[in-house]
Amino acid sequence: MSLRLTALAAALLLAGSVHAADKIKVGFVSTLSGPGAGLGVDIRDGFNLAMKSLNGKLGGLPAEVLIADDQQSPDTAKQAADKFLKRDKVDFMTGIVFSNIMLAVGPSVFENKTFYISANAGPSQYAGEQCNPFFFNVAWQNDNLHEAVGKTVQDKGFKNVVIVTPNYPGGKDAVSGFKRFYKGHVAEEVYTKLGQLDYAAELAQIRAQKPDAVFFFLPGGMGINFVKQFVSAGLSRDTQLFAPGFSADEDVIKAVGAPMMGMFNSSHWAHDMDNAENKRFVADFQKEYGRLPSLYASQGYDAALLMDGAVRDVKGKVEDKAALQKALEAKRFKSVRGDFKFNSNHYPVQNYYLRVIGKDASGRVTNKMMGSIFTNHADAYVAQCKMK
Amino acid sequence: MLQLILEQSLNGLQFGLMLFLLAAGLTLVFGIMDCINLAHGSLYMVGAYLVAAAAQAADSFWIGLGAGVAGAAVLGLLLELSLFRQLYRRDHLSQVLATFALILIANESVRMIWGAQPVMLNPPEALSGPVEIGGFFYPAYRLVIIAFGLAVAGMLYLLVAKSRIGMWVRAGASNREMTEALGINVQRLFTAVFVFGAALCALAGGLLGPLLAVQVGMGESVLILAFVVIIIGGIGSIRGALVGSLIVGTVDTLGRALLPTLLRALLPADAASTLGPALASILIYLLMAGILFFKPQGLFPARA
Numbered sequence: 001m002s003l004r005l006t007a008l009a010a011a012l013l014l015a016g017s018v019h020a021a022d023k024i025k026v027g028f029v030s031t032l033s034g035p036g037a038g039l040g041v042d043i044r045d046g047f048n049l050a051m052k053s054l055n056g057k058l059g060g061l062p063a064e065v066l067i068a069d070d071q072q073s074p075d076t077a078k079q080a081a082d083k084f085l086k087r088d089k090v091d092f093m094t095g096i097v098f099s100n101i102m103l104a105v106g107p108s109v110f111e112n113k114t115f116y117i118s119a120n121a122g123p124s125q126y127a128g129e130q131c132n133p134f135f136f137n138v139a140w141q142n143d144n145l146h147e148a149v150g151k152t153v154q155d156k157g158f159k160n161v162v163i164v165t166p167n168y169p170g171g172k173d174a175v176s177g178f179k180r181f182y183k184g185h186v187a188e189e190v191y192t193k194l195g196q197l198d199y200a201a202e203l204a205q206i207r208a209q210k211p212d213a214v215f216f217f218l219p220g221g222m223g224i225n226f227v228k229q230f231v232s233a234g235l236s237r238d239t240q241l242f243a244p245g246f247s248a249d250e251d252v253i254k255a256v257g258a259p260m261m262g263m264f265n266s267s268h269w270a271h272d273m274d275n276a277e278n279k280r281f282v283a284d285f286q287k288e289y290g291r292l293p294s295l296y297a298s299q300g301y302d303a304a305l306l307m308d309g310a311v312r313d314v315k316g317k318v319e320d321k322a323a324l325q326k327a328l329e330a331k332r333f334k335s336v337r338g339d340f341k342f343n344s345n346h347y348p349v350q351n352y353y354l355r356v357i358g359k360d361a362s363g364r365v366t367n368k369m370m371g372s373i374f375t376n377h378a379d380a381y382v383a384q385c386k387m388k
Numbered sequence: 389m390l391q392l393i394l395e396q397s398l399n400g401l402q403f404g405l406m407l408f409l410l411a412a413g414l415t416l417v418f419g420i421m422d423c424i425n426l427a428h429g430s431l432y433m434v435g436a437y438l439v440a441a442a443a444q445a446a447d448s449f450w451i452g453l454g455a456g457v458a459g460a461a462v463l464g465l466l467l468e469l470s471l472f473r474q475l476y477r478r479d480h481l482s483q484v485l486a487t488f489a490l491i492l493i494a495n496e497s498v499r500m501i502w503g504a505q506p507v508m509l510n511p512p513e514a515l516s517g518p519v520e521i522g523g524f525f526y527p528a529y530r531l532v533i534i535a536f537g538l539a540v541a542g543m544l545y546l547l548v549a550k551s552r553i554g555m556w557v558r559a560g561a562s563n564r565e566m567t568e569a570l571g572i573n574v575q576r577l578f579t580a581v582f583v584f585g586a587a588l589c590a591l592a593g594g595l596l597g598p599l600l601a602v603q604v605g606m607g608e609s610v611l612i613l614a615f616v617v618i619i620i621g622g623i624g625s626i627r628g629a630l631v632g633s634l635i636v637g638t639v640d641t642l643g644r645a646l647l648p649t650l651l652r653a654l655l656p657a658d659a660a661s662t663l664g665p666a667l668a669s670i671l672i673y674l675l676m677a678g679i680l681f682f683k684p685q686g687l688f689p690a691r692a
Contacts, residue, residue, distance in 0.1 A: 033504030035601055041505065069504070167665045191648070191665045197600040200399035200530065201645040207524065208392040221506055221601050229599070232511075234518030234525030255508055 021091065021318050024063040024311055027084030029077050029105065030095035032069035035195055035221030038251040039097045039296050040069075043119050045289055046300030047094070053284065054304070059311025066090065072097075072195065074104035081105045085112045091318045092117055094303050097219075097296075099123040099142060099170040100194070110134045113321055115328065119303035120296060122347060124173050128381030131345040133388060136328055138306050139299040140268055141347045141379035142170050143177030145244035146217060148266035148352040148373040150181035153213055153242055156264075159184040162206050164199075164216040164226070167191040174217040174244070180380060187211050192218075197225045203233045213240045216247060223247035224255040231259040245269075245367075248357060249294040253365055261365060263357045268348070269298045269337040270355050270369040278336040292366060298336050309333035345385035349378045391524050396645050397638070402530050404637025405537025409592035410610060411617040411629040412544060413585025419624015420561035421578050423476050424483045427467075427490035428589065428614065429607025434494055435460035435590025436602045437502055440509045449512045449598075457590045464586025468579050476578070491608070499604050509597035533595050540588065541630055548626050557581060561624065616676050622686030631687055636672050643671040 028047065030040035044067065057063055066088055070077035077096065084090045085108060093109050094117045096102045102121035109116045110132045118137040126132060127141045153161060163178060163186060165171035175189060187209040190202050206214060214235075218226050223243070230236060236259065245267030253260055271282050271292055281301055285293040293301075309332030314323045329342050340350035354370040414428045438459040443452025471490075475483050510516070511529040518525035548554040559567045560574045568574050593602075600606065617636050621628025648664030655663065679687065 033499070034603060034605070035506055037505045167662075188649075189661060191661055193665065193669060198403070200402070201396060201641045204392055204395040204399060205645050205649075207395065208389070221603075224508075225599070225601065229527065232516055232518060232527040232529060234527075237525075 021061060021316055024058040024061050024092070024307075024316075024318065025088060025090040026058070026063060026065045026307065027081065027088065027090035027093045028065055028067045028095040029070050029080045029084070029093065030067070031072045031097045031101075032067075034072050035197065036072045036097055036219065038220050039120065039246075040095070042251065042294045042296035043095060043097065043300035043303075046285070046293060046297035046302075047119065047304045048300075049281070049285055049288055049297075050301045050304035050308075052288070054308055058304070058308045059313070059316060061311060061316050067095075070096070070101055072101070074101045077101045077105050078108065082108055085109065085114055090114060092307050094119050094307075095300075096121050098168070098194075099173070100168045102126070103169060106132070106135065115321075115324065117303045117306055117328075119299040121170070123169050124176075124379075124381050125169070127345050127347050127379050128384035129386075131385035131387055133325055133346075136306070136342070136346045137348065138302045139348070140350070141381065142173035143180070143381075144352060144377065144379060145246065145266045145268070146174045146177030146215075147181050147377075147380075148354070149215060149242050149244055149264075150178040151373055152264060152266065152354055153178075153215060154182045154184065158213040158240070160187050160209075160211045161185070161213045161215055162188045162190065162209055162211040164190045164192065164202060164206075164214065164218065166194040166196070166218065166222065168194045170219075171217060177380075178215055182215075192222075194222075196222060199226050199229050203229060203235060206239070207233070207235060211239060213242055215242045217244055219246045220251065223252050227252065227256045227260060231256075245295050245355065248355070248367070249296070250292045250366070251294055251296075253357060253367070254291070258365055260357045261359070264370075265355050265357070265367070266352055266373060267295050267355055267367075268340075268350055268352055269295050270353060270367055272367075272369050273336070273338065275336070275338055277334045278338075281336045302333075302335050302337070305333040305335070306331065343378050343382050344387055345379070345382045346387075347379050347382070349376055351375045352377055391522075392645075394522065395524060395526065396641055398526060398530070398534070400638035400641035401634065402534050402537070402637070403641055404634040405534060405541065406592050406596055407610075407613055407617055407637055408537060408630050408633035409540060409588045410614040411621070411633050412540075412626060413588045414614050415618040415621065415624055415626065415629045416557075416581050417585055418618065420557060420581065421476055423472065424480050424487065425472070426484060426487040426611065427494065428585070429611030430491050430494035431460060431464065431586045431589040431607075432593045432610060433498065433602075433604070433607035434463060434593075435586070436509075436593030436597045436606065437498055437507065438590060439594030440507045440597055440602045441502075443509060449510070453591070453594045456594050457587050460590030460593075461583050461587040464583045465579065467586075468582040472582060473575070473579075494607075495604050504604060506601035506603035509594075509602055511598040529598065533599075536591070536595055540591070544626055553577075553580075613672070616672060618686075620676055620679050620686055622688040625686070625688040628686055628688035635675070639675055640668075640672050643668040647671070 032040045068080035092115050097120050099121045116135050122137045122141040126135050165174045241263050243265050245265050248265035310327040313327035313332050340348045343349050351372050352374040353372050355367040417425050439452050439456030442455035443449050515529040519528045556572050617632040621632030647668045651660040651664045
């Protein structure tokens with residue numbers, strides 16, 4: 001009898017669980033210390049700015065954002081994520097910067113049927129065969145920005161290139177993305193340790209190869225040190241540097257300064273993009289934090305807006321996973337990068353632009369938008385994705 | 389090709405000499421006082437932060453370097469008087485536990501004072517460019533680091549091998565009671581050695597600050613390398629620390645530069661690009677294992 005009662009109670013509880021939640025919880029795990037901290041801090045600040053503009057609510061419901069530092073270690077990230085999933089029972093997860101950490105945390109998030117909104121890491125694995133209904137990337141697929149640089153280097157007629165990238169999943173994606181559109185000679189592919197800060201040995205190798213251009217993908221403190229050491233080794237005199245937007249945004253420019261002028265880089269967003277949402281975002285960000293936003297900040301901002309639109313769309317019934325997935329796929333918000341849509345693998349189909357670093361009207365060294373490289377560009381892995 | 393080898397040798401020399409600054413203090417404390425100091429790397433980190441803070445306050449790298457090194461020496465003095473003096477007579481396990489606790493305390497204190505994000509330290513303006521030597525450009529700042537390292541190595545040699553204080557240090561290490569009986573204050577001598585080691589740590593941290601980044605945890609990775617150096621060189625031997633540092637510096641630099649290229653000639657490109665960097669990063673540990681196999685006491689054992 002009592003067993004039957006318990007079963008009945010359980011059934012009632014389960015049936016009653018698809019009602020509007022009274023509060024939305026977001027688990028934000030990101031790299032907030034160490035050389036990669038600049039990226040995580042910008043994503044967090046962008047996310048928090050969006051929360052502030054939404055009056056601390058997601059889809060009209062009060063929201064709580066729980067923040068944890070992964071110290072750029074997959075183990076620490078996994079522990080923090082498990083705590084958010086199991087104990088705090090968050091409705092969304094976001095924040096991870098590095099793809100190796102994303103790949104370590106992903107399985108437990110998906111198993112728990114929690115939606116992960118990636119504001120940065122876009123590993124090829126989750127775009128292709130391992131694509132998952134619970135994974136959305138609001139930024140880009142890892143290869144995309146590198147593909148755009150590859151196209152630029154190809155179009156500008158460079159023939160002999162050295163590639164420098166860290167030895168981790170994001171670095172491998174960078175090389176394949178770049179080579180998909182650059183067809184000239186690759187003199188050398190240099191793989192460094194993730195988090196390496198001294199590039200003396202690699203720079204000597206580059207000098208010996210005498211390339212006409214160097215393509216490097218070294219996010220955060222790695223890129224800051226690479227560019228500084230590249231310039232102080234005198235290599236900038238006859239070698240042109242190319243990078244994706246990650247290695248040429250405000251965090252790196254602020255640290256390196258004038259030596260970066262004239263460097264071309266690619267991005268899906270730029271702070272001088274001309275649309276109402278972006279103007280408001282850039283102005284608000286500067287007012288709040290006293291610095292220009294980077295692409296990472298724009299991604300964090302968009303991640304919060306994506307959640308907001310989807311929660312509003314399902315009228316707060318975040319327990320109805322199928323409906324929430326549809327609402328996320330529908331992308332009910334206006335992005336600061338202008339319009340884009342989600343592909344069948346939950347990665348964006350969008351435009352990619354060329355930026356160049358120079359002085360703006362007020363004499364400040366920053367990025368300037370040059371024009372588009374790709375329009376409505378999808379990633380190369382979508383065909384391998386059989387979304388269940 | 390010759391130019392590449394020359395440049396990589398300079399890089400190896402620069403890296404090795406900085407390792408030497410750390411290993412010298414570590415090997416003296418370990419070899420002479422028989423005290424394992426895991427917090428040696430923390431002194432390096434705190435030294436770098438002090439240099440960065442002082443350089444920012446004084447708006448001059450050189451004043452910052454001087455002030456930071458002096459600050460670290462004072463910190464070393466306080467540590468020796470309050471903690472290490474109690475540890476010399478304890479067993480190695482107590483020393484490991486106490487100094488490991490120091491690492492945690494140092495990391496958290498630095499995080500509280502300076503924040504979790506790296507502090508950027510810039511080299512002096514005049515040294516930020518390249519200079520031309522033998523037909524190629526080399527960063528001026530790295531040459532300055534090499535000069536500092538060579539000067540310290542020379543000074544240490546004179547101090548330990550030729551001076552009276554050096555003689556006391558060597559005597560205190562080989563027979564403490566006898567030295568005390570001859571009227572030498574060994575305790576004060578050990579304090580001086582410890583403070584000197586702390587100052588060398590801060591010098592290395594301050595000099596490397598502009599090349600790397602001043603950040604929490606920067607001491608741990610370099611501490612492991614410093615231990616590898618003193619094990620290769622022989623514990624307690626300054627000469628061993630110098631030779632060990634140069635070997636480790638050169639092998640690490642050349643390994644990173646040449647190994648991937650060599651492997652590419654032997655293996656398919658895909659396998660080489662995976663194996664190369666992995667092998668390069670374990671090369672120095674292979675080297676250490678090899679040397680220990682043939683010379684279990686290290687290259688220059690202090691107590692033969």
